[in-house]
Amino acid sequence: MSNETKAPGKIVPVLLGVVVLLVVAVYLLAKLATGGFDVNAEVMTKEAVAARLKPVGEAKASDAPPGMKTGQQVYEGICITCHGAGLAGSPKFGDAGAWGARVAKGWDTLTLHALQGFNAMPAKGGAADLTDDEVKRAVAYMGNAGGGKFTEPPVGGAAAAGAALDPAVAGKKVYESVCVACHATGAAGAPKFGDKAAWGPRLGKGLDGLIASATKGLNAMPPKGGYTGSDEEFKAAVTYLTNAAK
Incomplete structure (x- = not known):
């Protein structure tokens, strides 16, 4: 048999090898482009994204007159944005384990952090229109739900x-x-x-x-x-x- 008749049989394996190499190359390039990240579908829902993009303190802490909001009203209008789900490292509302170490720091330290800001939390949770007493009432309300025994400043100071x-x-x-x-x-x-x-x-x-x-x-x-x-x-x-x- 001549060499001419054997040539086609040699070309086929070579072509297959080239195709395999191309497939592998495309796969590796795709992995490199995405950085190997595994995106969790739960964190990419519209609700989850909206919660993360929502400005801190954007909510309204009830329609009570200025300075007259209770701790619960401030929490439900402002603080719940992060503390409701424990976002950005904040202690989740009602989680005694997460609040324990913070409650142990004492009232003065907790309120100082809330008023001036601490870690990812801005001063007054981003709600600059709140009075100091309103912020303190929210601290007492959340701290007590986590095992504390604080007394809210009376409404009206x-x-x-x-x-x-x-x-x-x-x-x-x-x-x-x-x-x-x-x-x-x-x-x-x-x-x-x-x-x-x-x-x-x-x-x-x-x-x-x-x-x-x-x-x-x-x-x-x-x-x-x-x-x-x-x-x-x-x-x-x-x-x-x-x-x-x-």
Whole structure:
């Protein structure tokens, strides 16, 4: 058999080898271009990306008057952006393990970090319009959920603390900072402030019965209407509401 008839048989293996080399080269170039990163689909959802791109402190910490926001209102309006999921190394809300070492540093250190900023957290969580007391209330609210035993600064600052001596004034302060959200307009089935017809059946329970129901929560109203201050201050608010309807 001549050499001419053997040539085609030699060319085929050579071509196959070239094709294999090309495939391998393309694969290696692709790996080099992507850097070998393994992208998790969960972190690339629209919701996850939006959460990471959302400016810190962009949310609104309730419609309470300036300086009158409770710790819960500040947390739900601002702090939850990071602390709700434990983003950027922040201790997750309610995680006693994550909060333990921080609570151990003490109140002064925790509030100083929150006010001035610490690690990835900007000063006041990025919400520069919050007062120092509002930030401190949020620290107490989150710290207590993680095992701490802090006391929130009273709503209204020193004025509210002094008002505690006068139940009528204290009740009005609490109403204007928390209860007004529903009772001013009768939202969510709440009896409207000063509406004798709406309050009539409720007044029949007596003041003690009303206070007991409001403290535990009733229908759409959470315990104490979401108020995080003392029981005495809350009782003063219930008294203020009932007196306005008599």
